[in-house]
Amino acid sequence: MKIVVLGAGAMGSVFGARLHLGGAEVTLLDVNEAHIAAVRETGLSVALDEGTQVLDIPIMRPEVFVDPSDLILLFTKIFHTDAALQTIRRHLNSTPVLSLQNGIGNVERIARHLPMERILIGMTMTPAEFIAPGKVASYGPATTQFHAADGQHRQLLDDIAAAMRAGGIDAAIDPDIQAAIWEKAAFNCAMNGLCALSNATPGAIGASEAGRTLAFEVADEAVSVARASGVAADPDKVRALMRHAFAQHVFHEASMLQDRKAGRRTEIDALNGAVSETAARLGIATPANNTIARLVRLFEDAKDWMTHHQSKA
Structure with missing residues (x-):
């Protein structure tokens, strides 16, 4: 080919x-x-x-x-x-x-x-x-x-x-590819978002009780939105993927962390942001995803603001 x-x-x-x-x-x-x-x-x-x-x-x-x-x-x-x-x-x-x-x-x-x-x-x-x-x-x-x-x-x-x-x-x-796509999105909403915000890898997130609890909460919200949208995403599959990442991808740098460290725009709008927007249309509460999306956007907005104003100083 x-x-x-x-x-x-x-x-x-x-x-x-x-x-x-x-x-x-x-x-x-x-x-x-x-x-x-x-x-x-x-x-x-x-x-x-x-x-x-x-x-x-x-x-x-x-x-x-x-x-x-x-x-x-x-x-x-x-x-x-x-x-x-x-x-x-x-x-x-x-x-x-x-x-x-x-x-x-x-x-x-x-x-x-x-x-x-x-x-x-x-x-x-x-x-x-x-x-x-x-x-x-x-x-x-x-x-x-x-x-x-x-x-x-x-x-x-x-x-x-x-x-x-x-x-x-x-x-x-x-x-059933839409279910697989939403399952990966739920995984990425948790792992990418938390790694980007904590400057940590999956091993560090998994080693922290607070990290694991929040990661599962973020992923569960995303799966709930998928199911409300008519997509049969499986929360157990997502949790299994996350546990695998905690144990096997211990030092892997998530793409969103790589982007944040390099000062690049992240894909937050297609992950936690998309979950939040879809949830709002469906009348579903997703407080964990809302917060992750806002915090990552804050990093991006703050960097842009600092770069712009420091250049004028």
Whole structure:
């Protein structure tokens, strides 16, 4: 398969590397000039459980990509979705898009750019870290679930799953993908939000009684909102994922913590913020998610305010 990875940050680069190792013809698209230069000069260094490899994978800015492909794998931050798809709009006339992005509402964002029958949606629990330009790492199982947004099974789904499995990704075609997406969102609302606010890793959150209690409370609220929305999310699955993270991803830096430490915008609006907004429409109280969302936004607003006013001082 010819697969284009749109958004070659930590997760996009890890997936691109694994798909490349499995035999797919991969092209990475990104706007990080330092990352592009490093991959072009010395290759993409990817550290996996099976060892570190340096891979020769084409990488470029999205607007200069012209070759046809079988699939666009979307890994940009959710707030970059519209702009990213606009840069490759000439490819959207025929090429399907698979979003494995975090959060809630990705189908609706992508549907502004192409018809539902070419939108694929999924989630991945694959850990990924951006070490430096040209260097990424992923330790632990690479598990991914996906399906067509319109619920129709196609040969393309089987082809994608085969390409992923060839690269060591535990891929599953899941007809109940919305439940899996909400379960991961509930997990991320707890783990990403608390890690970002506490400057801690899952091991530290799990070792704290206060941390565990609050994490479960945040996740349970999100699951309740999913179920009220008609999605059969399973709270026991979410709690099992969290316990696994507490025990196995002890020192993993959650993406929202990485973003906050780097002074980047977070995906809070697609996680705790989206849960809070959906809950408000449904008349459900989500005090823990409301507070997490407000605190993370405070970090972002305060940084912007300080940067603006210090520049004038």
